[in-house]
Amino acid sequence: MKIRKTDPTRRTFLRGSAALGAAALATPMLSGRAAAQASELRILFPGGTWQEYFQQAIIDPFVADRGTEIVWKTGLGFEPLLIAQRRRPQWDLAHQNQNTSSQLGAMEAIEEWTEENIPNLAQIHPSFRYPHLAGKVHTPYGIAVNVSEVPNGASAWTDLWDPAFKGKVGFPAWNWMGQEVFHAINELNGGAPDNVDPGIERLKALFAENDAIIVDNVEHAMQLMSAGEVWIMPHFGARTMQIRDAGTDVEFILPEEGGLSFIWNTSVVANRPDASRELAFDLVNHSLSVEAQTTFSKLTNYPPTNIELMNNLPPELKHLEMTPDEVESLGNIQRNFDYMAMFAYRDEIKTRWDREVLGG
Amino acid sequence: MNTSGRLFSTFLFSPIGIVYLLFLLAPIGFFLSMSLFRYDAFELYVPALTTENFERVLTDGYYQEIIFRTLKIAFLTSLFSLLLGYPLAYFLARSRTQWRGILMFLVIAPLMSGIIVRTYGWIVLLGSDGAVNKTLISIGLIDQPVQILNTETAVLLALVHILMPYMVFPLFSSLASQDPDVERAAGTLGAGRIRTFLEVTLPLSRTGILMGSALVFTLSAGSVVTPALLGGKDVQMLGQQIYDLVLTTLNWPLASAVAFVLVLCQFSIIALYFRGGRHGPA
Amino acid sequence: MTQEPVLEIRDVVKQYGDVRALGPVGISVREGEFLTLLGPSGCGKTTTLHIIAGLTNPTEGSVSMKGRDITALEPPQRDMGLVFQNYALFPHKTVFDNVAFGLRMRRVPKPEIKERVERVLEVVGLPGIGSRYPSELSGGQRQRVAVARAVVIEPSILLLDEPLSNLDAVLRKRMRLDLRNIQQRLGITTIFVTHDQDEAFEMSDRVILMNKGGIEQSGPPEEMYDRPESRFAAEFIGEANLVAGEVVEVGQGELKVKVAEAIFTAPAGKMTVAQGDRVTVMVRPERVEVSKTPISGGNTLQGKVSSRVFSGDQVSLTMRVTEDLELLCSKPSTALYRGFDIGDPVWISADDCWVLPRVDTRKGGAA
Structure with a gap:
């Protein structure tokens, strides 16, 4: 299958320049309080503590400054809503990661991020910048390993295939992080979104020969690792620490082939009135600032993405410090992802995953 | 207008009729039409009529297997819920002990914790180091832990547990509404306890059995979380397929076709069931 | 048997x-x-x-x-x-x-x-x-x-x-x-x-x-x-006038009981009573005779009609005899009995009466 929408780069370029024109006409953003700016922001966001942190670190200072009204809709899986509404959207911002934002970007449901419309983007480390999103924090992703069961630990993605772990290997469900990890493995084995044979081959082996177990989400991972059902699995760094805090002797490692990192932020919904879009960009710009990221990192214990802050971490955030090599390693694989192609081939790839990997 | 026609029009204009129309028939109509559209990677769907989605669902061995497994698990869940729930409902309906309130509470209690929490509870119980395996080993039934997690057995166990209230309450209400004198009458006419149960109590609880089984059947056929968490890769059911197609793959036309097949299976099996279960005026 | x-x-x-x-x-x-x-x-x-x-x-x-x-x-x-x-x-x-x-x-x-x-x-x-x-x-x-x-x-x-x-x-x-x-x-x-x-x-x-x-x-x-x-039996079965009385004479198979100012003669029944015992006299309403003209003899009282209820086939008259004695009389609604009005002075006789204990004692019993 070929990507039918021809040359998305050119299209986004054209749309980008249009946005640039609009931005140029509007009052410069840093001065704030544009006469034409909207007074309300409508945000799609997951609930829970993540929303509380977001509110404290980013929304509250922003609202205090601008007097903006915030309308929330909380939940998960808003992508279909955004796609369904993409011609006449009702919401200004939606919480996304690089994968979903790239998909929505491919469908023109959200705005592209540029230094013109988001000046603070210039301060974000390239490992955490994507065409339609940049992280306000990032979540390092590698391997969680139970060191009481596996005293030698693990060092690479290839360790998942170690026959010693047969029946005790976890792999994230496709609709959780499985898709990402699959593509990473596929890339590492010389594949690409339009050639997933290497990835399918490897994962088929993981399930058929090493009896891998599907892990559905963070809580499921906690359950399976705590119960000793899973000894080793791809996982988030901070979540691995939570499993350790709950009493299981697990360690988090960044694989030597390169780790992954997920970035999270609110993407800016396309086709909204100019005034709303500007205000949304303003909020996003604020979320990337040193002040906002400092507060947010303190609340979440996730490392910041702002280069200035990364280089000058306050003492209470020192434990989040990463070497340039580590940061570089996080961008290693994903930076090469062709999200557009992943999106275009998603149905075929998922079908092969279901039949060849899981059904094999 | 004949009676059924009048009943139907009354139904249509009643508030519940409107609710059904808006929230049941309209969505079914919506996804039926969606299921006839063509999938497109970027546009999501193109409104060009096609049967390719249904062909894919119905002729592909992969989906056939999942449809069969879904119906099998739904059937077994209903069967075991009925077998386990009936004695419980019977006891609740007939007993006069002060424990009745507590037992009722215990039956409802699973509904108070989320389905996810309950499913995680089963992971703890069914794991190779879990209570079930430990018990089986300690009583000498097995030497090595057996694989229960990520099997159909695990899914079945958890579904029976989670859906038990939906079986017990219709059964309870049909048993409790029975006139106790009818059972007594059978006794005075010479029927022993077992005959009385088979000839009187059981047939008179037919409505409860039908309602309970229909509820459990539909709910288990549409379950997503339980098979995902306890069944692993080998116990794929239709609900998960739909979930993935809607939210991850964004293949809505195929998702709609799968959903339509699921709803159709549920409707027709339940229709058959109620037809078969109907004899004589109630 | x-x-x-x-x-x-x-x-x-x-x-x-x-x-x-x-x-x-x-x-x-x-x-x-x-x-x-x-x-x-x-x-x-x-x-x-x-x-x-x-x-x-x-x-x-x-x-x-x-x-x-x-x-x-x-x-x-x-x-x-x-x-x-x-x-x-x-x-x-x-x-x-x-x-x-x-x-x-x-x-x-x-x-x-x-x-x-x-x-x-x-x-x-x-x-x-x-x-x-x-x-x-x-x-x-x-x-x-x-x-x-x-x-x-x-x-x-x-x-x-x-x-x-x-x-x-x-x-x-x-x-x-x-x-x-x-x-x-x-x-x-x-x-x-x-x-x-x-x-x-x-x-x-x-x-x-x-x-x-x-x-x-x-x-x-x-x-x-x-x-x-x-x-209890008298009241539960049918209607009954139950009137307080005092035994004044215990005779052969019959009792004389003083009711209000009159002396009633009643069958002795199974009850054992002695002179001076306080008893209850029962008269079924349909067995009360009532007349606008004076009646003489035993089992007779004098009173006034205090209420009258017509129910088709029957007429019920309530008659006040003394401050705390009323008698009910039910009769077929013939012209004779329709002729009574409230306030009419009447003579009442109750030949067919029966004596009961004043207070019931609890029974076990066999039958």
């Missing part, structure tokens, strides 16, 4: 925790008898019936049938047919299957079942409705089906638990006669439970009046009506 009773219950007590619901009571039932247990709700009549049927176990005492102790037998082993107050028909079975049920349980061959069911449906006056369901029948029809179902197994005893109370007044009256006819045609020993005195009187050979878990009195209806042994 030389004949051995069909059913005999002895010293039966039913206790629920600390509460004694029944007894001790003893009842013996003759072959072919139509016996009624009559009493207000809570008197123990249904409990007694359930103990006979085996639906309730007595705390103490025994039940025997034709000389055999059946106290420990379950209902299916007892040879009785029970008709429930709400009929308790099997709603999911046709009339035929309802009636055939007991025969099937007795493994009667199919052709015989068919024949007997059809015959009994004819006896209860419902031929040809075997294929209908109970929900398609009227109340009276259901009641007959319930009777048919109970009698088709030819039980030694038929038990009827208020079978008429769910019917409307007109139907109830007709069903009394029908039930009695069916019973007589089959010659089946029947125990009937009711709180309705009219039903009890019209249908029964013998009535057992129960109260507070004990037997108050038993006997044929006429005796129960004419010679109640307690205030």
